[in-house]
Amino acid sequence: MSVVRIEHVYKDYLLGDQKVQALKDITLAFEPGVFLAIAGPSGSGKTTLLNLIGCIDVPTSGKIYINDMDISGKTPDELADLRNRTIGFIFQTFNLLPVLSAAENVEYPLLQRKDVSPKERKKRVDYFLDIVGLSRYAEHRPNQLSGGQRQRVAIARALAILPSIVLADEPTANLDHKTGEEILSLMKQINRAFNTTFIFSTHDKRVIAKADRLVRVEDGQISILGVRSDAKWSLVRQRKGRSVAAKGTREE
Numbered sequence: 001m002s003v004v005r006i007e008h009v010y011k012d013y014l015l016g017d018q019k020v021q022a023l024k025d026i027t028l029a030f031e032p033g034v035f036l037a038i039a040g041p042s043g044s045g046k047t048t049l050l051n052l053i054g055c056i057d058v059p060t061s062g063k064i065y066i067n068d069m070d071i072s073g074k075t076p077d078e079l080a081d082l083r084n085r086t087i088g089f090i091f092q093t094f095n096l097l098p099v100l101s102a103a104e105n106v107e108y109p110l111l112q113r114k115d116v117s118p119k120e121r122k123k124r125v126d127y128f129l130d131i132v133g134l135s136r137y138a139e140h141r142p143n144q145l146s147g148g149q150r151q152r153v154a155i156a157r158a159l160a161i162l163p164s165i166v167l168a169d170e171p172t173a174n175l176d177h178k179t180g181e182e183i184l185s186l187m188k189q190i191n192r193a194f195n196t197t198f199i200f201s202t203h204d205k206r207v208i209a210k211a212d213r214l215v216r217v218e219d220g221q222i223s224i225l226g227v228r229s230d231a232k233w234s235l236v237r238q239r240k241g242r243s244v245a246a247k248g249t250r251e252e
């Protein structure tokens with residue numbers, strides 16, 4: 001089983017009458033429980049790829065499967081429902097609602113879920129605020145929290161729906177190095193404890209070093225696929241549809 005499978009996906013944007021090819025022929029599959037970094041320079045297509053996996057946007061062509069379900073042809077309502085049940089989001093700028101407390105922010109995505117009772121909502125809010133170490137800050141508003149604490153709230157919010165996938169678009173980009181490391185370590189602990197798949201984008205080598213799978217994108221195409229076991233990366237360079245093994249080499 002694959003948690004995410006992407007087959008020959010292209011994504012074009014129209015900018016005025018100009019076509020921008022953001023992704024070109026992406027084919028990938030991941031098993032549940034991976035801790036995957038999507039790396040690449042600014043403008044390479046990382047956010048576009050995350051948005052497609054997160055069913056926030058649809059490909060121009062090609063297919064995407066989430067938990068082996070083909071999501072092409074789904075209505076916007078069906079996609080929203082799939083997101084609300086399956087995918088947690090973490091953003092570079094945290095995206096918390098400023099007028100809500102930490103606890104209310106964590107609760108927020110659960111309000112759309114009619115199958116989750118108020119009692120269960122409260123239980124999950126308490127549980128996940130505890131997991132991210134913020135029980136004492138439940139009543140604080142985002143502007144009363146540090147950047148690292150805000151990202152912890154965002155992690156708890158992403159987890160509250162009990163997602164099979166958490167997508168994080170440059171989750172450490174607005175944090176200092178030490179705080180970024182702590183956030184990554186927390187994500188990794190959660191990944192290990194719950195077997196939740198984490199897919200995060202970054203252009204920070206130190207963040208990439210914490211992943212166990214790597215997809216490097218350049219100019220909308222996959223340039224390197226990597227798998228890490230213990231401390232060693234096996235990297236496979238992708239060239240014009242062919243794979244060239246480069247075992248044991250390191251990500252530079």
Ligand code: ADP
Nearest residue numbers: 013014015020022041042043044045046047048
């Ligand atoms: P990254 O996240 O790696 O910085 P993006 O996925 O945001 O890259 O962007 C990939 C390419 O698509 C870039 O050339 C970018 O300018 C373009 N792009 C992204 N979003 C849009 C959009 N909404 N409209 C037009 N072009 C876009």
Ligand code: MG
Nearest residue numbers: 046047048169
């Ligand atoms: Mg981006």
